[in-house]
Structure formats: C-alpha cells, structure tokens
Amino acid sequence: MKKQSGFTLIELMIVVAIVAILAAIALPAYQNYVKKAKGTELSSSMSSLKTTLEVCAAAQNFTTCTPPTFTATQYVASVSATTFTSAAAAITATGTGDLSGESCVLNGTITNGQIKWSAVSGAVCQ
Incomplete structure (x- = not known):
C-alpha cells in the first residue's frame, strides 16, 4: 500500500486565516502610505x-508682486x-481627486527682506 501525503483541510484553513489577518493589517497601512505619497505632490x-x-520680499515688492499661474494637476x-x-x-x-478636502499651508515671517518658512502643515503634507 502506498502512503498518501499532503495537507489536511485544517492546515489549509490555518494558512488562509493567517493570510487574511496579514491582508487586513497591511491594506490600511498601504492606503495611508499611498495618500501620503500623493500629499507630497500637494506640498511640492x-x-x-x-x-x-x-524674490518679491527681497525686492520689498509687496503690492505688485505677480505670482506665477498654476495649472491644476490630478491631485x-x-x-x-x-x-x-x-x-x-x-x-x-x-487638493482634488483622491486628496479632495485636504490642504497644505506654508507660513513664513518676513524680516529684512528674507522669508523664514516654518514647516508645512496639513494631514497629508510632508
């Protein structure tokens, strides 16, 4: 008689349960990572x-400074x-799209024509 070998049903169920637990933990962490990566575009x-x-602060030009036009992107x-x-x-x-409702704010103080910027603030900003 030949001896059969293989996995039992309980062993397979344990493996499936372990994979499901790992997926339940990893998926939210991955989604948060992706959102922060998109937030980098918002900051940059x-x-x-x-x-x-x-440049305008260095020239003491606070009233007629013309900012560049911004073209909207995906985020x-x-x-x-x-x-x-x-x-x-x-x-x-x-933000827009996946970052709808998110915003990044960069504040600075001006002294002697120089701007000292603080850290960018916002939930997804870096």
Whole structure:
C-alpha cells in the first residue's frame, strides 16, 4: 500500500486565516502610505510660488508682486498666496481627486527682506 501525503483541510484553513489577518493589517497601512505619497505632490506644488514670494520680499515688492499661474494637476486643485505683507507670507495648496478636502499651508515671517518658512502643515503634507 502506498502512503498518501499532503495537507489536511485544517492546515489549509490555518494558512488562509493567517493570510487574511496579514491582508487586513497591511491594506490600511498601504492606503495611508499611498495618500501620503500623493500629499507630497500637494506640498511640492507650492515651490514656484514660494520662490516668487522670496524674490518679491527681497525686492520689498509687496503690492505688485505677480505670482506665477498654476495649472491644476490630478491631485492639486489650486495654489495661492493667502497672505503676503511686509511681515508675513502664507501659501495654501488645495487638493482634488483622491486628496479632495485636504490642504497644505506654508507660513513664513518676513524680516529684512528674507522669508523664514516654518514647516508645512496639513494631514497629508510632508
């Protein structure tokens, strides 16, 4: 008589349960990682306006500074200078698509024509 070998049903069920538990833990972490990666585009979209405001602040040009036009992307709806005075600057980027309802804010203080930027704030911003 030949001896049969293989997996029993209970062994297969244990493996399926382990895979299901790992998937239940990994999927939300992956989705959060993807959202933060998309948020990087939201943060980086402020760079051209940031540079323009720095040049205008250095020239003490607070009233006639012309910001560059922003073209909306898949995840960024708009980027605008919400504050630009001789004492402070603020840039806000608003998300769209998967980042709808999210925004990133970059604040800075102006001293002697130089802007000192603080860290970007927002749930998905880096």
